[in-house]
Amino acid sequence: MTISSSLKKTIIASTLIATSLFSCSEVEDAINDIITPEIPTTYTFEHVNYSGQTARIQMLDSLERYIKSGNDGVTKLSTSDMNAIYTNESGDLFGSSKDVESKTANDTDLKVNVYGKIPTYFISAADASGNQDNINGGRLFNVNGHEPAQMVAKGLMGATLYYQSVSNYLTNEKLDGADNETVEEGEGTAMEHYWDEGFGYFGAATDYADNTEAKNWYWAKYAKSRADVYDVSGDIFNAFIAGRVAIASKDYEERNKQRDIIIAKWEELVAINVIHYLNSLATDTEVGDQMHHWSEALAFAWCLQYNSSKVISSSEISNIIDLLGDSVNDVSSDDITAVKAALKSTYGFSDEVVNNL
Template identity: 40%
Template sequence: MIRNHLLTLSLLILTGIFFTSCEKEPQNPAYEVPATYNFENVDYSGQTDRLGMLYELQAEIKKVASENKSLDKSQLLAMYTNDPDLAGWQGNYSESKQLKNKTFPAYQNIFTEILEDAADKSQNIQPATEGQAGVISNNTGDRSYYVNENGLEYAQFVAKGLMGALLYYQATAHYLGDEKINVDNTEVTPGKGTAMEHHWDESFGYWGVPTDFPLNTDGLHFWGAYTKGRSGHLGISQPLMDAYIKGRAAISAGDLSTRDEARKEIKTLWEKVAASSAIHYMNGSHTDYDDIGARLHQLSEGVGFIFALQFNDQRSANQDEIFDLIEKLGGSTNIEDLNLYQTSPEAILEVRDWLADRFDLEEKKEEL
């Protein structure tokens, strides 16, 4: 099972592995905190490239349902590893950037296998039924989804899975982890700032919001869009933006205690976005339970957000608990073996209620 096979590596990477000392900071430094993410020497172009690559990868898989298109396995894998000769990118991305090598190491091959499976089973496109991969529509017929033989929607799990195993992991456990944040904060590289400033900026880049978010909501990507989507109920957009701005200003001023306060806030708030989004899709799949296509679509998204919860090194649920929820929904801890056709309405509500209790969302669980 994935859980047993990967637990040791996951724990090594995500818990207790960083032993670096903090630089001495000045006492009570005075500095200005701007209203937007407006600082000198900021560069997160690599993160912007990966957001674009993930968008194109998801869009390509969706073409099976929207255009009745068979997928080219070589192209999908080239999009994951950024082989520009085969990927067929619409955007202009740096050849040094890719999705695979920034994915949580233990899951890189899992995503490769899912992409290969999606390509193989698209060669003979049929109506999807339990035991048969293919395309299934919702009851109104206005939306269609490409799912595997067990009802997992390929495009949604690839997108949500990599939102967790790449974007969320890199932004929280990696760039805001001790090893990457306790680095040089004196030598300035023009256009990038100090090493500490640059790592903070790279974390911000994975969030996928403009520098004047939430006042400006144009061009939101992935986690940025879901932050806005949950903010109506949780009021989370401004506090998360404030934490990023406060922490970046504190780094430039050498105020490391405020920096650490901000990075804890970011990890807590971002986790709230993931958990509340999982609850949102549990509610949706329960409401649409009798609409099999819509149910499978929303369960696939919900499973992706639950899967994502493991990648925050400050996480509120351990890996066993996370995979127990996935198993409750699909009967397996192996993503590729989940059977979402067999998910019961009772299991959906049980998972929702567990998430609401663990992540302090009880009062919001029915409205999310």
């Protein structure tokens, strides 16, 4: 990370004034002492707390696993049980009073409002469960051929995790209005804490870059999964670290630069997952696999909506969702090609990347 030019000039000028009575060599030594803050390789700082974000991620994971318990064709799912996890009805899931539902974006102007979809998927999952006729390829599907576990998990990855980070905690509105002077024990300044909460929703271990055995959740996990073809994992993780250092240094120009990297690369992460699952769909020969990969591709396409600074236009997202239809039977090979071409054009992906995701 580099100190912004204006801040660096001010520091150097002040140093020159303060050392004007010293020799030239001493002045040069003083200037050389103005070093760039050291950037750690792990997300480890003195005062950090994103436990609420981690708890919500664990709740989402618990909800997904509960719905997947219906994959046996015997277990009967309960809408009340699903809702209890989603809303943290008990108030103490994973030792937290936080919940997923209240942090899920509810925007009825979107092409697909995931918040409104969640209850319907709870109902359809419950209705389809406990019946072997609704199991295909070892997975539970509702009457329309949607896989509720995927629609809920990926839908909330966008409407909750992605949205809260890039369209809330990392925005100028949130960060610029936050105090960056008063340190609260265990949390840092308000601005540092907001940044940490944004990081928490990414789901990465503190030693994400180097520890291949670490537990990573959702977006961080998917970034690693696609890294052999298109790697944004390091860009996002390192930018979160560098931005946190910049906040501590009160270098807001650098903070914003790193924030912009996070938002841009995370949006690309969403797009490459749409392409990945469409590539799988294009080669699937079993109906269960086709419905599974179609469900994932569609739900990741919904995620594209939840970045307030997105590169892709809302009309293009709408077109993509329309092309993917309401069931796998609505999608032709031409539709798959058109969606991939649109994402390739928008994000500048190479043919090699698109073909190998």
